[in-house]
Amino acid sequence: MYEVFFQKFNQRTPLTEDEENFIKQYLIPKKLRKRQYLLQxxxxxxxIALIEKGSxxxxxxxxxxxxxxxxFALEGWTIGDLPSFQSELPSIQNIEALEDCELVLVSKSAHDELLKTMPKYEIYIRLLITDAYMALQKRTLNMISLSLDDRYKAFIDTYPNIAQRVxxxxxxxxxxxxxxxxxxxRSRMNNSK
Amino acid sequence: MYEVFFQKFNQRTPLTEDEENFIKQYLIPKKLRKRQYLLQxxxxxxxIALIEKGSxxxxxxxxxxxxxxxxFALEGWTIGDLPSFQSELPSIQNIEALEDCELVLVSKSAHDELLKTMPKYEIYIRLLITDAYMALQKRTLNMISLSLDDRYKAFIDTYPNIAQRVxxxxxxxxxxxxxxxxxxxRSRMNNSK
DNA sequence: GCGAAACCTTGATTTTCGTCAACGGTTTTC
DNA sequence: GAAAACCGTTGACGAAAATCAAGGTTTCGC
Known part of the structure; x- marks a missing residue:
């Protein structure tokens, strides 16, 4: 339980066993069946939710x-609607399970508490958001500057596993x-190679 | 000097005078004439650069x-190419002054040092990136879901000062x-009102 | 103050993508 | 195991935006 969560955490910000146990207090496991919603x-x-299993x-x-x-989000990715999470105002987005999922949740209060008490959590979150920002920027740049064919190729190259499962x-x-x-x-691409 | 920088900083993370002076050691002022480049x-x-004056x-x-x-970026905004700044690899983007500019620079080494030694700086950066992420997400959502006319209206509403100066x-x-x-x-919008 | 750029607009044409519709194959569901 | 829903493909057509081109105005540089 929580294997993927701590694997991802340690990847960016190595933790001692005590620190892992401290964080564990705040985590909530949750299962979703296909087509169920995390957020409407x-x-x-x-x-915010880390996906242990599913998409x-x-x-x-x-x-x-x-x-x-x-x-989209697969195993090891973190999802949520940041504007709503930060502001505690209603979201305009929906988050739905595409397959049966096992999630690890961090509630807003747990998140705030961890930010206050644990510098490593603060660092982890900063790195997480930085990565998310860079990924989103890359997506935006591709959207603006590439032809449709190249955008599709870039998508396949960047997320081959999404292309297979979705x-x-x-x-x-x-x-x-x-x-x-x-x-x-797709048919254009197949014909020209 | 540095007025806007500390105004923005204090807005998110209030600082004592000592803390301001500590940070000042790391800041470098820079002027750019119109058409000069911060990054090629x-x-x-x-x-990364905070704009004190200019665009x-x-x-x-x-x-x-x-x-x-x-x-685009105006007074009080922070700019830079995050992927290149983080990785220290060549950037694929250009950053150019549209007007004569006064900037406050934080170098990579200063940034890393401040992250290490000053929790409030870490918090400030996290909030900065979080805001940047939310703004970029909003832009992406608008791009995908709105008609051209509505996207232009949304742009004007969100950044009236950019629309005037650019x-x-x-x-x-x-x-x-x-x-x-x-x-x-634009002519469509003028005719229909 | 004058010539050259830069900028915005408008019209005509072409390209690209969305929409509508029909078909065949696969997976769900009861 | 049959019916229904879902899914991907293909063709015909129409709408929307890009491109090409020209003209008029403002701004900039010397």
Whole structure:
């Protein structure tokens, strides 16, 4: 239990056994079945979650009622809606399990307490957010500067395991495309090689 | 000198006078004339910069040779290329002064030293990156889910001062549009009200 | 103060992607 | 095990934005 959580933590910020045990007090395990929600729009995001097992998606519903996937997450990734988590205001996003999931939750109060009492946790969080920021920036740069074909290639290269486990129409949604267009990109790529 | 820097710092993490003086040792003032560069692609981003006065842009040149503006920054904002700053590897972005600028630089070594010795600096950086992440996420969500007209309105609402100080073709570039398309959006908006 | 850039707009044409629709194959579900 | 839902592909069409081109205005540099 919590294996992946502490593996990821130690990767960035090595912990003693005592420190691990101290943190464990604050962690809450949670299981979600496929299609269950960790967060629904309108609710406050009360926890950030590390995925021990399974996969999830975050999505947004636009004014026209269309869904747009904004993030995928696999084992070892941390998810949550940061604006809602920070502000304790209702979220506009949804987070749903794509497969049966085992999660480790850190509630807002636990998070605040750990930030206050444990410098290593503060460092860990800073590194986590820094990485998230850089990944998001890379995504934004790709979105702006690459052709569709190259964006799809970049996605496959960066996240080969997502491409395998997630239906294509969701990848299209993540890329901001219609499923038909992604299908055509793929057939274009197959023909030209 | 450093007024804006400490105003922003104190806003998030109040400092005593001694603490301010401690940090001041690490700060380097720098002036840039319009069109001068803080960072050019291929170089390592050696400092993060707070803008005391002036405005800047960050841009990327794509494989086809086209420029894409990825960020604007005004007084009180902090800029730099995080992936390059963190990794000390060459950057793929350029940061250029749009007006004459007065900057406050924190070098990588100063940054690392401050992180190590001063918990309040660590907190400040975490909050800074958290805000940057949330702003970038909001931009990404808008990009994916809104119509062009609404995206432009959202930009104007969020950054009215940028819209005033920056040429429209740069805003078009930031939004990933041709200048002509942005011009037509604007005339559409004027006609319908 | 004058010439040259830079900037914004408008029109005509082309390209690209979304939408609509139909089909076949696979997986779920009861 | 059959019906239903889901999924990916393909074709025809239409809408939206890019591109190309030209003209008019403002700003900048000397």
């Amino acid at each position: 729009e309108g609710d406050v995001c009360k926890s 999830m998606r975050t999505y947004l519903v636009d004014p026209a009622g269309q869904e747009h996937i904004t993030a 239906p294509q129409h969701m990848i299209a949604s993540y890329m901001g495309l219609s499923p038909e267009t992604l299908s055509r990109i | 692609e291929g170089d390592v981003c050696k400092s 800047m842009r960050t841009y990327l040149v794509d494989p086809a040779g086209q420029e894409h503006i990825t960020a 040429p429209q073709h740069m805003i078009a570039s930031y939004m990933g549009l041709s200048p002509e398309t942005l011009s037509r959006i």
